[in-house]
Amino acid sequence: MKLQAVKGTNDILPEQDARWRSVVDAAAEVLGTASAGRLTTPIFEHAEVFEKSVGDSADLVVQKEMYTFEDRGGRRLSLRPEFTAAVVRAFIQHGMHTRPLPVKLWSAGPAFRAENVQRGRYRQFHQVNLETIGNATPLADAEAIELLYRTLARAGLTRHRIQLGSVGDPEDRAAYNAYLREALAPHAAELSEASRERLRLNPMRVLDSKDARDQELIAGLKRPLELLGDEARRHFDAVAGYLTAWGVPFEVDDSIVRGLDYYRRTAFEVHYVGIGAQSALGGGGRYDGLVELLGGPQLPGIGWAFGIERVLDALEQEGRGEAAVEGPVLFLVPLDDAAVGEGAALARRLREAGLRVEFAYQRRNPGKGLKDADRAGARYAALRGGSERERGVWQLKELASGEQREVREDELAPLLQAGAPGATKEL
RNA sequence: GUGGAUGUAGCUCAGUAGGUUAGAGCAUCGGAUUGUGGUUCCGAGGGUCGUGGGUUCAAAUCCCAUCAUCCACCCCA
Incomplete structure (x- = not known):
């Protein structure tokens, strides 16, 4: 057991490939119907792309969860920990604001975080991501959520x-954080250590605590949704209204909180019971200002964005794990030395025909x-030796029926x- | 970073009152079958017992350390 993949990284084996592709294909199909174009950005960026966007209090930066390194030219680079900032960077760099707005961009690929590993949480993981840039209406939010659900x-x-949920407008957020600080100040000593830290940096995240005493x-206490300003409230209600009208099942969650600073108003997550502690398949929200x-x-x-590994885990829960690897239609068996070359040449021609x-x-x-x-999983076998050569034929045998x-x-x-089916009957 | 569990063949696992050359099933390869498969039978290859150290006449087994994996905390996809 000498060489193995780096902790928290995984190989995707051939037998897993079909499932993997089916998830990305589902995204391509569904998101394509909404005119989202696929954008592929590099897996690393200048570190500041993420540092600027993510905010100082975010764990990504504070707890050094980004893979950041210096290249030989002395540039500080980071492996992307998420897609949004990179997509926005590309949007700006290519002047996409001159395209008809909103611009919808989807992406799929690996992302990296230097965290400890557990079920559903890896150091290299894969996401499917969608961004709609240039429209602030609740309809854009509802559309995005519906696309996530349908994908x-x-x-x-x-x-x-x-x-x-909704994290409100910046003012609401500030007001709510102030409220929390005030309300919790007298009990600060009773809070868990982690929550005391949260209270200092990003009070809303105290709501996320799994500590029983904290809860x-x-x-x-009042929830963020109760302290929304009028506009944020109307926005939230409108999003909920569309989803209801469209029959997208959802629940209002008044404790949804975001780790990243750039979120405003709409925040949402997709969960799945039964895939371990990391039950979030994905999440997102509005980021006016980024x-x-x-x-x-x-x-x-x-x-x-949603995590492909987590979706695959969930699919397995639903009894849809690995698909059988498809075998060849035809397997050529040379019965003498001359037939070896004949078989290879025939195979080449048939492959050229797409078989x-x-x-x-x-x-x-x-x-x-x-x-x-x-064992190759072939459907037919074709054999050829001296007697077949004399007659210029192959013995074609259907393995399942034995017909030849x-x-x-x-x-x-x-x-x-x-x-x-047709070919079978002909035999 | 913290806590718990687990590391024996490619895979799933046996194997501790410490005792010769460490086992099984599956998988792989070969043979039974030099012109007809799937079943069956026979055989073979494959192991630094995670790694390093210690105790002992003797360690897969006991002790220490270390690494890895899994799960959970934290956080999030």
Whole structure:
């Protein structure tokens, strides 16, 4: 056990590939129907892209959860811990504000955080991300949330739940934080150590505490939703209204909080019961102000991301784990040395025609060859030795039924291409 | 960073009152079967017992350290 993948990173094996692709394909399909274009950005950026956007109090920075390093030119670079800042950077760099607004951009790829590992939490993980930049209406929020819900449904999930909240406008947030500080100050000594720290840096996050004593202290307090200003309140109600009208199931969650500073108003998460402690499949929210913060025009935005590994975990809970790896349609078995080259050449031609064909690399006897074909998962095997060569044919055998007949080489492609059921009957 | 559990073959695991060459099932390869597969039977290859140190005549087994994995805290995807 000498060399192995770095802690918190995973190999995606061939048998997992189909599931993986199906999730990304679901996103491409669903998000495409909403005219979102796919944007692929580098996996690393100048560190300041994330540092500026994320805010000083965010854990990403404070707890050094970013993989930041210096390259040979002395540039400080960071592996992306999330997509939003990088997408916004690309949006600004390419002058996308001149396109018809809003601009919808989706992405998929790895992200990195230097955290400790557990189920559903890895150091390299993968996300599907969507950003809608340039529209501040509640309709844009509802659209984004609906797309998130539908993408996951399309990927095969049936038991994911949307939780909707609001962190308010900056003034609301400031007011609520002040309220919390005041309300909790007398009990500060009773709070857990972590929560005392939160109270100092980002009081709202105290609501997130899983400490039983903390929860008791919090129980009687007002929630962020109760202290929303009029505009934020109307915005929230409108988003909820659209979702209800569209039949997107959701629950109001009055304790949704964001670790990142740039969120305003709408905040939401998708959860799934049964995938361990990290039950959030994804989350997102509105970030009016971020584009400007990163040096772009004053444009609002809303976006979300979900974790592909967590979705795959959830799919497994629903009994939709690894799909069987598809075998070749045809497996060619050379029964003598001359047939080895003939088989390879035939395979090449059939592959050129788009068929999935495999062959034995050396002469086999029929028993071995059929065994090879069987284990490769092939549907048909074709054998050829001296007597077949004389007649210019291959013995084509359907493995499942055992039916066999002689076919000329030029008959093979049309026969196999005719498709599974038809070809079977012909035999 | 903190806490708990676990590290024996590619995989799932046996194997402790310490005792010769460390086992099974599955998987792999070969043979039974040099022109017809899946079942079955036979055989083979594959192990620094996570790593390092200690105790002992003797360590997979006991002690210490260390690393890794899993789960949880924290935080989040």
